[in-house]
Amino acid sequence: MSRLRRVTVTSPQTAVVLTARRGGIAVPPPRLTESERERAERIRRTQLRWAAVSLSGGAALLVGLPGLLHVAPVLLAVRVADVPVAWLAVAVLPYPFLALLAWWQLRRAEQTER
Amino acid sequence: MIALAALPVILATLLIGARGVATLRSTSDFLVASRRISPTLNAAAVSGEYLSAASFLGVAGLVVKNGVGALWYPVGFTAGYLLMLVLVAAPMRRTGALTVPDFAEARLGSPRLRRFSALVVLVIAGLYLVPQFTAAGQVLTVVGGTPYWVGVVVAGASVAITLALGGMRAATYVQAFQFVLKLVLFIVPAVWLLLAVGADTRREALHPAEYSRFPAATEVQFRLDTRLEVGEPITVLADGVPRTLGPGEHVAPEDGRWVFPAGGRVPEIRGVALPGSELWQRPLLDNGSGHPLLATWSVLVATALGTMGLPHVIVRFHTNPDGRAARRTAAITVGLLGTFYLFPAVYGLLGGILLPELYLSGATDTAVVALPSRVDGGVAGTVFTALLTAGAFAAFLATSLGLVLALAGAVAHDLLPGGLRRLRVSAIVAAAVVVPLALLAVRIDVGAVVTSAFAVAASTFCPLLVLGIWWRRLTPRGAFVGMTVGLLSSAGVMGTSLVLRPEPGLTALLLGQPALWSVPLAFLTMVLVSLADDPPPGAESTMLRLHLDETRTP
Numbered sequence: 240m241s242r243l244r245r246v247t248v249t250s251p252q253t254a255v256v257l258t259a260r261r262g263g264i265a266v267p268p269p270r271l272t273e274s275e276r277e278r279a280e281r282i283r284r285t286q287l288r289w290a291a292v293s294l295s296g297g298a299a300l301l302v303g304l305p306g307l308l309h310v311a312p313v314l315l316a317v318r319v320a321d322v323p324v325a326w327l328a329v330a331v332l333p334y335p336f337l338a339l340l341a342w343w344q345l346r347r348a349e350q351t352e353r
Numbered sequence: 354m355i356a357l358a359a360l361p362v363i364l365a366t367l368l369i370g371a372r373g374v375a376t377l378r379s380t381s382d383f384l385v386a387s388r389r390i391s392p393t394l395n396a397a398a399v400s401g402e403y404l405s406a407a408s409f410l411g412v413a414g415l416v417v418k419n420g421v422g423a424l425w426y427p428v429g430f431t432a433g434y435l436l437m438l439v440l441v442a443a444p445m446r447r448t449g450a451l452t453v454p455d456f457a458e459a460r461l462g463s464p465r466l467r468r469f470s471a472l473v474v475l476v477i478a479g480l481y482l483v484p485q486f487t488a489a490g491q492v493l494t495v496v497g498g499t500p501y502w503v504g505v506v507v508a509g510a511s512v513a514i515t516l517a518l519g520g521m522r523a524a525t526y527v528q529a530f531q532f533v534l535k536l537v538l539f540i541v542p543a544v545w546l547l548l549a550v551g552a553d554t555r556r557e558a559l560h561p562a563e564y565s566r567f568p569a570a571t572e573v574q575f576r577l578d579t580r581l582e583v584g585e586p587i588t589v590l591a592d593g594v595p596r597t598l599g600p601g602e603h604v605a606p607e608d609g610r611w612v613f614p615a616g617g618r619v620p621e622i623r624g625v626a627l628p629g630s631e632l633w634q635r636p637l638l639d640n641g642s643g644h645p646l647l648a649t650w651s652v653l654v655a656t657a658l659g660t661m662g663l664p665h666v667i668v669r670f671h672t673n674p675d676g677r678a679a680r681r682t683a684a685i686t687v688g689l690l691g692t693f694y695l696f697p698a699v700y701g702l703l704g705g706i707l708l709p710e711l712y713l714s715g716a717t718d719t720a721v722v723a724l725p726s727r728v729d730g731g732v733a734g735t736v737f738t739a740l741l742t743a744g745a746f747a748a749f750l751a752t753s754l755g756l757v758l759a760l761a762g763a764v765a766h767d768l769l770p771g772g773l774r775r776l777r778v779s780a781i782v783a784a785a786v787v788v789p790l791a792l793l794a795v796r797i798d799v800g801a802v803v804t805s806a807f808a809v810a811a812s813t814f815c816p817l818l819v820l821g822i823w824w825r826r827l828t829p830r831g832a833f834v835g836m837t838v839g840l841l842s843s844a845g846v847m848g849t850s851l852v853l854r855p856e857p858g859l860t861a862l863l864l865g866q867p868a869l870w871s872v873p874l875a876f877l878t879m880v881l882v883s884l885a886d887d888p889p890p891g892a893e894s895t896m897l898r899l900h901l902d903e904t905r906t907p
Contacts, residue, residue: 271898282901294436308636329428345680345681348443
């Protein structure tokens with residue numbers, strides 16, 4: 240077990256806060272350099288844009304699909320391999336859709352940080 | 354004897370937990386396994402922890418009770434991890450905070466907010482934990498005939514011991530192991546059931562007929578006082594005594610054992626769809642409200658947005674080494690959960706036609722473990738009942754481990770900061786408090802109570818995390834007022850509706866499942882109060898830092 244590297248007991252933020260509380264002094268929050276700030280701002284904006292796309296996809300599934308099933312009860316009568324399409328839409332379809340969306344979002348998010 | 358199937362699961366849990374003891378030295382080890390877990394192992398652990406009794410038993414039970422629309426629950430559970438991936442995982446990991454209250458203080462610098470968040474953790478974890486133990490007691494009662502308290506106490510004791518010994522390092526291995534276990538123990542019996550029932554039953558499951566007349570003399574043991582609406586006169590054997598019920602409303606007493614005659618018309622229960630009926634087949638959740646679309650959306654909002662606020666899920670992402678690994682964990686989890694959730698439909702649809710009388714008794718949560726013996730009275734049925742029981746026990750254990758850990762963390766890390774010793778003691782105390790609560794809560798519906806925990810999480814921690822990570826103007830006062838409003842409009846309103854018991858309808862829907870309006874209300878309050886306030890100094894840098902990937906920062 241000795242080959243395992245040991246890491247700090249408390250999180251950095253908690254350490255700062257705890258020190259401040261115990262010592263009764265205000266510790267200034269960590270500052271970002273100008274270039275870091277610009278980079279962080281840029282990443283945040285790009286991530287928000289991709290997030291908006293993924294969230295729209297999620298909303299289409301969670302808000303749109305129940306709406307569609309509500310207005311089109313005929314989907315219960317249409318059958319694929321003897322299973323009503325409306326059942327497949329709830330029991331099967333969402334999972335590959337969510338997995339694809341997650342994979343796409345992961346790639347976009349990692350590329351943004353490259 | 355079948356109850357003994359849970360034994361290997363408990364023993365394996367304890368053994369793997371004990372293995373963690375050797376390496377457990379610090380608070381960080383206990384709470385976050387010193388942040389050294391790989392994305393795939395962690396995703397398995399996240400899924401293992403997340404697939405609770407509500408997923409293993411509850412979803413199929415809700416299908417028997419409410420119809421095909423109940424399959425929206427697992428969709429929401431899975432979508433929660435997509436939202437986690439998109440909005441929360443990586444930045445949250447980069448705060449370095451160990452718990453949600455820790456995040457609140459790190460981002461907004463307010464110790465008061467931290468203590469308040471810790472109280473919210475207690476509410477959510479309590480709402481989530483009690484039904485897990487309840488389910489443990491119920492399942493052992495059904496398959497083994499043991500008294501209810503045995504299952505509850507056994508589950509409580511094994512959770513407390515594992516945690517007190519091994520902490521999160523133990524929990525990670527235990528849960529990753531249990532994910533695989535649950536996946537196998539859920540899928541293999543499902544495939545066997547599909548093959549064993551034969552082509553006729555398979556066809557019947559896809560073309561369900563309304564359960565309007567008893568096909569044979571049927572014994573029903575009512576789990577609760579149940580109001581039956583009798584359409585045609587029917588003579589039942591109520592605890593052995595013949596009794597004729599005229600048309601109208603009759604109350605079957607809790608624990609009453611009634612035998613209904615073959616060919617008799619099945620009594621209806623207001624607000625619950627008869628299995629196989631047109632309402633039951635419709636792929637939307639109604640819950641007797643008459644507003645299926647609103648009811649479905651409400652469940653989806655609660656489950657999808659609530660996932661990110663569940664304290665035991667959040668803490669898991671801190672066991673990853675960095676933000677990028679946390680994000681990968683979330684993405685892999687979406688795939689793992691999606692695989693598991695393809696199967697509750699099998700149990701639900703088969704349960705709807707093979708065990709429709711559960712609709713009357715109210716014991717729908719036991720549908721999964723009751724199916725094998727209904728399909729095959731011989732050895733195979735017994736073996737598969739045992740396998741499913743073991744899987745169900747794995748489900749309670751894994752989820753309860755994470756929840757008790759989150760509870761212990763809230764008490765010993767956020768409310769009364771102390772060392773490792775206090776954490777260990779808190780874990781045992783948390784289990785000791787929850788067991789008596791679960792003993793009292795024998796009547797609850799596992800799926801429904803778990804969903805209320807999601808609603809509370811979605812109305813409190815979801816706005817805190819999303820706004821805290823993406824919006825620089827969030828202030829401590831805004832977060833505090835917003836979370837208070839969210840807590841009152843979710844937990845407060847649901848509690849009120851339990852007392853008032855409104856008639857099924859729109860009001861009952863909005864009070865019983867408030868997520869549809871309580872989440873936007875909490876967001877709005879948080880934004881408006883923050884806008885009227887000044888953000889703390891340095892808040893902008895604190896927020897921006899969350900979006901800097903760690904490879905570039907020194």
